[in-house]
Amino acid sequence: MSEFFEDVKQMAREVVAPFKGLGIVGSKIAEKKTTVSYPEYRRPMGVRARWRHVLNRYDNGLEKCIGCSLCAGACPANAILVVADENTDAARFSPGERYAKRYEINMIRCIYCGFCQESCPTGAIELKDTFEMAESTRRDLIFTKEMLLVPDPNHERVD
Amino acid sequence: MEAAEGLTVLQQIFTAPGDQIAVWAHVVRSLLRIGIGIGFILTIVPGLIWLERRLLSWFQGRLGPNRVGWQGLAQPIADGIKLFFKEDIIPTNVDKTLYIIAPAVALAPVLMSVAVLPWNGSPNWGAVAPGLNIGILFLLAVASIEVYGVILAGWSSNNKYSLLGGLRASSQVISYELGMGLSVIAVILMSGTLATQEIVMGTGSNGFNPGSWFSDGQGLIQVVPIGSTGYDVYEHSWKSGIWDFNWLRLFPFGLIAAFIYLISMLAETNRAPFDLPEAETELVAGFHTEYSSMKFAMFFMGEYANMLIVSAIAITLFFGGWLAPWGVMSQIPASAHQTLGLPAWLINTINMAVLAPFWFGIKLFALICFFIWVRATLPRLRYDMLMNLGWKGILPVGLVNVSLIALSLAFQELYGSWWIGQGIAWVVSLAIVAILITYKAAQYGKRRRGAAAAATTDLVPVSPIRREPVAVSVSPAQPQEV
Numbered sequence: 255m256s257e258f259f260e261d262v263k264q265m266a267r268e269v270v271a272p273f274k275g276l277g278i279v280g281s282k283i284a285e286k287k288t289t290v291s292y293p294e295y296r297r298p299m300g301v302r303a304r305w306r307h308v309l310n311r312y313d314n315g316l317e318k319c320i321g322c323s324l325c326a327g328a329c330p331a332n333a334i335l336v337v338a339d340e341n342t343d344a345a346r347f348s349p350g351e352r353y354a355k356r357y358e359i360n361m362i363r364c365i366y367c368g369f370c371q372e373s374c375p376t377g378a379i380e381l382k383d384t385f386e387m388a389e390s391t392r393r394d395l396i397f398t399k400e401m402l403l404v405p406d407p408n409h410e411r412v413d
Numbered sequence: 414m415e416a417a418e419g420l421t422v423l424q425q426i427f428t429a430p431g432d433q434i435a436v437w438a439h440v441v442r443s444l445l446r447i448g449i450g451i452g453f454i455l456t457i458v459p460g461l462i463w464l465e466r467r468l469l470s471w472f473q474g475r476l477g478p479n480r481v482g483w484q485g486l487a488q489p490i491a492d493g494i495k496l497f498f499k500e501d502i503i504p505t506n507v508d509k510t511l512y513i514i515a516p517a518v519a520l521a522p523v524l525m526s527v528a529v530l531p532w533n534g535s536p537n538w539g540a541v542a543p544g545l546n547i548g549i550l551f552l553l554a555v556a557s558i559e560v561y562g563v564i565l566a567g568w569s570s571n572n573k574y575s576l577l578g579g580l581r582a583s584s585q586v587i588s589y590e591l592g593m594g595l596s597v598i599a600v601i602l603m604s605g606t607l608a609t610q611e612i613v614m615g616t617g618s619n620g621f622n623p624g625s626w627f628s629d630g631q632g633l634i635q636v637v638p639i640g641s642t643g644y645d646v647y648e649h650s651w652k653s654g655i656w657d658f659n660w661l662r663l664f665p666f667g668l669i670a671a672f673i674y675l676i677s678m679l680a681e682t683n684r685a686p687f688d689l690p691e692a693e694t695e696l697v698a699g700f701h702t703e704y705s706s707m708k709f710a711m712f713f714m715g716e717y718a719n720m721l722i723v724s725a726i727a728i729t730l731f732f733g734g735w736l737a738p739w740g741v742m743s744q745i746p747a748s749a750h751q752t753l754g755l756p757a758w759l760i761n762t763i764n765m766a767v768l769a770p771f772w773f774g775i776k777l778f779a780l781i782c783f784f785i786w787v788r789a790t791l792p793r794l795r796y797d798m799l800m801n802l803g804w805k806g807i808l809p810v811g812l813v814n815v816s817l818i819a820l821s822l823a824f825q826e827l828y829g830s831w832w833i834g835q836g837i838a839w840v841v842s843l844a845i846v847a848i849l850i851t852y853k854a855a856q857y858g859k860r861r862r863g864a865a866a867a868a869t870t871d872l873v874p875v876s877p878i879r880r881e882p883v884a885v886s887v888s889p890a891q892p893q894e895v
Contacts (some may be wrong), residue, residue, distance in 0.1 A: 272791060
């Protein structure tokens with residue numbers, strides 16, 4: 255007889271199951287939402303996030319990049335173009351002999367592997383956590399040196 | 414015509430009682446009622462789409478569309494504009510005539526069935542066609558046309574997924590219309606009328622009200638004239654309320670009928686968990702795979718309008734239509750004319766145009782939320798499960814339910830007592846339930862013992878094809894020769 259009631263109980267559990275499900279889903283409505291309202295609120299990025307590149311400066315405003323092209327050599331996607339030039343006393347950009355006259359990264363080619371950052375001897379190039387880089391044309395996605403360089407701390411921004 | 418004398422145009426159109434107005438005013442009123450009915454459906458559908466997307470995302474822990482307009486309320490309008498400006502593709506090998514009329518066939522019956530859904534008790538303003546004495550039959554007839562749109566779309570698209578969707582829709586609707594019809598018959602038996610307003614008001618045409626728990630033998634509604642002004646108030650008694658609506662009548666048979674209706678209603682509208690005709694994981698988009706632009710929008714609108722209609726039918730049949738959960742909240746009583754000095758036309762207008770639609774709307778909102786809630790919870794049924802539920806679950810339960818209601822009513826009429834008829838029906842139903850539970854429990858026990866035995870038995874190598882030992886047939890022994 256106890257087995258019979260066990261079977262009846264099991265039957266009742268199966269009948270009640272969909273309604274239990276309704277209860278569980280219904281309770282979700284009062285809970286905190288998992289998603290956030292994106293452009294206004296964002297979640298913090300991971301500390302090792304690898305997105306948009308920047309070219310760093312020293313504290314005195316000189317560029318860290320010395321135009322050695324090691325990043326271009328390390329790049330597996332051939333996305334980086336470096337054209338170096340000599341520093342003169344009249345026009346000094348970096349502490350060493352040479353500086354990068356042109357520095358371009360093709361952001362469509364880039365695979366964000368971070369090898370450029372690892373190969374850089376002066377720590378000039380770094381991948382930061384800015385990820386909103388969508389543009390309408392391919393040309394706009396070739397980032398030039400002016401776009402990549404962080405602002406000079408010793409000069410007022412003109413824009 | 415002479416009755417119309419002494420009334421202004423506005424009084425003729427809006428406030429005067431129906432037997433005092435001219436013929437032209439009747440025509441204007443009819444047109445206005447049609448406008449109210451169709452207009453209500455067409456304006457509420459975008460809001461419904463917004464509600465569904467928002468509520469569904471809340472159930473799933475998302476925020477949902479909240480960008481276009483305040484809280485995303487303009488999102489359906491943006492979607493509509495997008496659909497309107499999309500290219501209207503007619504694939505090469507479709508059956509053009511059917512392909513083009515199919516969306517209209519899906520949408521038109523839905524709008525037609527608004528005709529008999531009452532939003533208040535007035536014989537002048539209560540519905541698009543108030544007092545139509547075949548109301549429920551009209552609803553059933555029109556509701557079954559709607560599936561033709563789906564079948565035609567599936568057939569004419571010349572696409573196997575569309576065809577499968579159309580086939581599924583037709584067999585599903587045929588299966589579940591039985592259950593739906595049985596639950597509707599239960600209500601017709603209980604209220605003794607086909608007219609929708611009379612069903613809500615519980616005043617059967619045969620003069621015999623099977624009664625309910627408390628207001629035994631009384632109609633829910635008393636017609637009280639306001640002084641001698643010609644206006645009536647359909648007063649919902651303070652003794653009456655949610656416990657008198659059809660879903661708790663002849664407890665628990667009314668409740669079972671309501672439950673069956675709710676399930677069949679999900680299946681009729683092709684909504685989750687019965688959305689097999691458009692199951693996107695199996696059939697791309699089902700019957701509307703080949704449709705784009707406004708034709709797709711018409712299907713979309715038809716589906717949502719259908720949700721509104723079947724919910725409104727459920728409210729009308731089971732949940733007391735425009736009546737409030739408790740009698741005193743349903744209306745301003747006729748006595749307010751004497752005690753508070755309110756003019757009769759004002760009492761009439763507030764009762765009919767504000768309070769009744771308010772309660773109707775509250776119930777409609779609750780049922781729509783139930784639709785969305787179920788969609789968020791239950792996964793889609795497999796096709797054989799769908800058919801099992803329809804033919805082996807809903808149909809027999811509905812049949813037995815209708816028989817028990819008939820039994821109860823017959824004995825009530827014979828002995829003139831609610832308790833005798835209902836008691837006999839209870840005894841019979843308890844016996845049926847006991848037999849069913851014993852039978853089903855035996856099945857469960859068999860399954861459980863089988864599972865337990867399988868868990869304790871040592872694994873033995875078995876042939877992958879045949880589990881039972883093969884009985885080798887031996888030719889019968891030859892008789893010994895002496």
